[in-house]
Amino acid sequence: MHFIRQLLLFSILVLPSAWALDLKDLSLEGDLYGRSSVNFSKSANNIEYVVPKGTKGEVVESRRLKSNGSYAIRIRVNALPEGANSRSFPKIGDSTWVYFNESKPLITFFDKVQTPVEEPGEVLVAGTSANSAVAVSAEAVVSPNSPPHGELVRPQQTTRNPERDPNIRRNSNPADTEAGAACISCETTTGDTGTNLSDLRQVAASLRPAPRPDTIKPGLRRSERPARKPASSWSAFPEVMRYSNSRAVTNSINYGIRHYGRKRSGGFCYRGVKHSIKNGGLVNKYINSAFARNGVQDLKREGFINMLEHSKYKNLIKSPKDAPKGAILVYKNSSNRIHPGHIEIRTDWGTNGGFVSDFYRSANNTIRNRTLIGVMIKP
């Protein structure tokens, strides 16, 4: 009696939902875009064709979208309305993703007995979970029940049978291995594992390719960049090293690369540098000056010094590449006196770093027609 009651309860609760889960066919009540992927944004650029009103097909796959009551459904076209045979329409047998919204349904779903499903939402959600019994298609069969972990592990454990396991069959003593005598029952091993480990590390180090410094681009993660070492010549000047390693310099460089690290100049180099040093914390106010060549005077007013005017630094700077990290380089035009010149921040040491102003240029890119007039740091 108790069993019959339970069976009745089961049939009331489970069976109707199981029948309802049986989404089989669908019919379109309006024109829909057929897309190649599950991205329904305007910028997706994945529209394959228009799936016209009256198209009949079957559900292949369904996914719930972020917005409430919205679903992405992959359909297979089985029948098209008359006249829908141009290139802009799908062919029979094509699979495509369409959008379905419960509040404005343009698709009618039918179950196995061809009766329309009133609330397909539940079924579509169930279609995404592994435990559902949705009959999606032969292409995407969902396993109704995954075996429990214990069941998966058990056969492996039971195969330690010499008749079935060839490894055990060959060697009667499980303590003997190819690498020597490894004691199973002992607490310490006699094998020299430390040497092997160091050997493996050496091999790994020799196989790892060294990054090429001339291919370093801004936007790389810190961990992806090679180790950066200052030029040995600058290590002797603690005030320069302190400036280069300061938080304000790092922030200014990062700000410059993030906001102005474009591929091409827009003719606003001084603006880029002024914003970077202000937001990085190297200066307290935005410098009101327009010509980049005036950068030397402007920065001196903010407490910077021109390294080219100090004999101890001057001999170390032969080209812009020799400037320390974070130095602000000021140029004038070599041939045109009225030209505003150029200004930029050195982003790193040696060939690792480039220069950033309102654009980024690598250290290998030579700047033409410009004379270096200032290498500014704030010691």
Place this chain on the structure above:
Amino acid sequence: MKLALVMTVICVSLSALASTSKLKEFTAKDFKVTKSYTDLEMNKKLDQFLDLYEETVNSFVKKKSTPSAEDIKILIDSLLLSFEGDPSLTGVEMLYPLYQKHQKAFDSYIDTLAKKPKQDIKQALKDIARELKEGNG
């Protein structure tokens, strides 16, 4: 005296002609860094290009007549190719004096270009003009 002047004009014309034909040899690949073509190699090629470009533009500036439509086409097209590898747009700065001299001729060719290159070159020339007038750099 007259002969010397004529000879100079002929020499300038010939050098301009030779340079434009050399500029045609550069391709988009020369200014694009790839795995096999490093940044260093590309910048060397860019330097070669800019040397040649400066020489060509200067020879046209010395000439009083307007450059032919074919020469303008080569000057603009090769400049557009170099945009990929030349972030500071040095080529545009070099071309600007010649552009100012024969603006109509250059604009008539620029207007025939596709939307993207047309926009790029117009913007670059506008930036140079603004830079010289208002500063920045």
